[in-house]
Amino acid sequence: MKFTLVKDLKGDTLIRPLLGGLLAFILLFLSSDILLKSDHIGLNPTALEQTLFGNEEEYIEPVTEHFLLELMHSDIFFMMMTLLTLSAVYARLCQNQSIRNFNIHTTMITALLTIIFLPLAYYLSKAFILPYIISFYAWHILAIFMAIASLYYLFIPNKSKL
Amino acid sequence: MHQSYRYAIAYFAIFGALLLISGAILFVSKLGLSYESVSLFYLGNKEQFCQPKSAYGLLETALPHLGAMGLFIFVTGHFLLFSSKAQKHKAILPIKLLFIAAFLDILSGFLIVEGFHFFIWIKIISFLLLQLLGLYLLFVLFNNVIKGIAFNKRTS
Helix, strand or coil, X not given: CHHHCCCCCCCCCCHHHHHHHHHHHHHHHHHHHHHHHHHHCCCCHHHHHHHHHCECCCCECCCCHHHHHHHHHHHHHXXXXXXXXXXXXXXXXXXXXXXXXXXXXXXXXXXXXXXXXXXXXXXXXXXXXXXXXXXXXXXXXXXXXXXHHHHHHHHCCCCCCC | CCHXXXXXXHHHHHHHHHXXXXXXXXXXXXXXXXXXXXXXXXXXXXXXXXXXXXXXXHHHHHHHHHHHHHHHHHHHHHHHHHCCHHHHHXXXXXXXXXXXXXXXXXXXXXXXXXXXXXXXXXXXXXXXXXXXXHHHHHHHHHHHHHHHHHHXXXXX
8 A cells, every 4th residue: 555655656657557557457357257247147137036046947056055155255355355455546546536435435335235235135035136236237337437547547647637 | 544545444344344244154154153063064974974174175265265364454454554553552462363363263174174173162263263353453443444534524
């Protein structure tokens, strides 16, 4: 978190490529996560319902409780580390306080909602499947936006008022 | 400290608590909290058709946990560098104990399958210590951050 103490991020010859690389990896992580989850558990209501509850006609077994818990446990860890780092970089680069706070709050809250909606869908009701998918896409899209905006602020000079 | 960092750290503390809670649910549902259930998980039972765990199998779980636990304790603890001197002093012992508890939690599984049955108790105790101290540290962090946000709003 040394970059939080460097005054001129754009002018620092080491911090700029370091943050640029980090943001590029965060972008790759977020897009890979969408692809992997889409293949692994499904990111449309029909596919996710089949994953969670199985389908007798197509001989698809439902996922086990342990599988779901392990998936959530590892997801929470990666989510918290990625979002903490991304928010810290974004907060340092985005000069507009209201846009900055709105994006950080919305991304974090939608990410927290995915952790709540998935077990609710599995244990309580299928009605939580769609809210899970919406919040999953919402936090990924917002985080991708924050990463792209940070790259823009970092490499395009004097445009950080956006 | 920047107000937006405080928000990000507050959310980090909430995610951290959820991580510990999900870990606790996994531990209880897989291993249980009694001597017998932990022993059954690691050593198996032929009558119940339960296979014993191999050291190599345990390594698959231990490897990501070694990286993740160290990083989690470090990141959580290092945020307290920004707190008052008294808070920092209070956090030293829990942080040291957390590293020791995390190490014993990972190591004891290997020692149990090697026949050191005493480590079943160490596994249970270190896990409980890890959970309690982790939640305590996250609570201290969250409390400090919320106080900072409130103070900043009053003064601005």
